[in-house]
Amino acid sequence: MLSNNPHWNQISSMEFDDLFSLSNDFNPQSDSDEYSMLLDDLIKEETSSPTETDPYQLQKALPDDSAHESRVPTLECGVCGAPALGYNFDxxxxxxxxxFFRRNAFRDMSQLTCRFSGSCVINIQTRRQCTYCRLKKCFDIKMRKDWIRTDEEKRIRQLQKLTKEQKKSHRLFNDHLDTLSLAIVSRKKKQLCTNSTGQ
Amino acid sequence: MLSNNPHWNQISSMEFDDLFSLSNDFNPQSDSDEYSMLLDDLIKEETSSPTETDPYQLQKALPDDSAHESRVPTLECGVCGAPALGYNFDxxxxxxxxxFFRRNAFRDMSQLTCRFSGSCVINIQTRRQCTYCRLKKCFDIKMRKDWIRTDEEKRIRQLQKLTKEQKKSHRLFNDHLDTLSLAIVSRKKKQLCTNSTGQ
DNA sequence: AACAGTTCAGATAGTTCA
DNA sequence: TGAACTATCTGAACTGTT
Structure with a gap:
């Protein structure tokens, strides 16, 4: 990045070193940057989890292609029968x-109980009345709790975003540096010229 | 989103502080002002992101008041006719x-008696005068005692709450660790840089 | 566009205290 | 007993990411 800038050739080595070491602290791509390595490691570690890529999604066809125009109102929730907009958790x-599923999927089913026989009818009116049976039905129709992001995954995502933003601001900073160094060089040059003509 | 998370705010501002002080170490005296101005600009850019103020909040500032006014006084208790706020036990x-229902629903009706014929009129004035008939009316209008949480359910809830809190504090701890490691890395970097320029 | 996450206000269960 | 509170769950309506 910096080294590609032709202006740098004209600067004395001391200045170059100064600016270079400075920019290093802002450059996450630099190998010597421990922090970015740390982040990268974390990110690599976590994003290789199988839930991140989603082969399922690719296979899936639209549920009701024939009724394309009227698709929105035709879909029906597999759990309670309410109007649905599309797929959620498969x-x-x-x-x-x-x-409801996102909130409850990781609860321990053995801690939940149905007040009745464990086979409550779940519809748009009754869905709130039995957490156990609603959740059971979610699993019955094979909603996938492994598609819910864990706190850890969310944390990693935030880290990734942060890194991205940092890279952006580094780029900005380096651009500023380029401009700045040009000004410094020309000022020094001017000084040198003034001195030599003064002699 | 990022800027809504207080932890990340801490991290990024701390980093900028670090970088700022670090850059000062390297600044040739004459240019330090220019650098710090530059950094100030960068910092401003980062911290004044538009998500800082919550646009959602502004949008939802005015819920429809008309519905609100008319809703509250129209409901009437199915047992005594007093103004009601909404559903209780269905x-x-x-x-x-x-x-009253929560306190008495599990009492044995056969142990209670009406002083009169067992068909007292229950209204806002008389409701306290006959426990039997009030409770009977509760069941008559089909209030559901099975929606009252049992002690066992309360116990389980408390347990789950405790678990949740533990997980949360665990997460907080990890976030702090992240912040801490960032600080350590930055400080080490600073040391390294200071050493190398000292040489 | 599809779908995962987030936010906020409403609903309703529990709790406290005079 | 009941007014006035707190706590929790719910779902509509959003934002963000791929």
């Missing part, structure tokens, strides 16, 4: 069952 | 009948 569900 | 009731 099954067609309404927004509320999507939110 | 029926629209006032707060007092809600509390």
């Amino acid at each position: 099954q067609i569900t309404c927004e509320s069952c999507k939110a | 029926q629209i009731t006032c707060e007092s009948c809600k509390a």
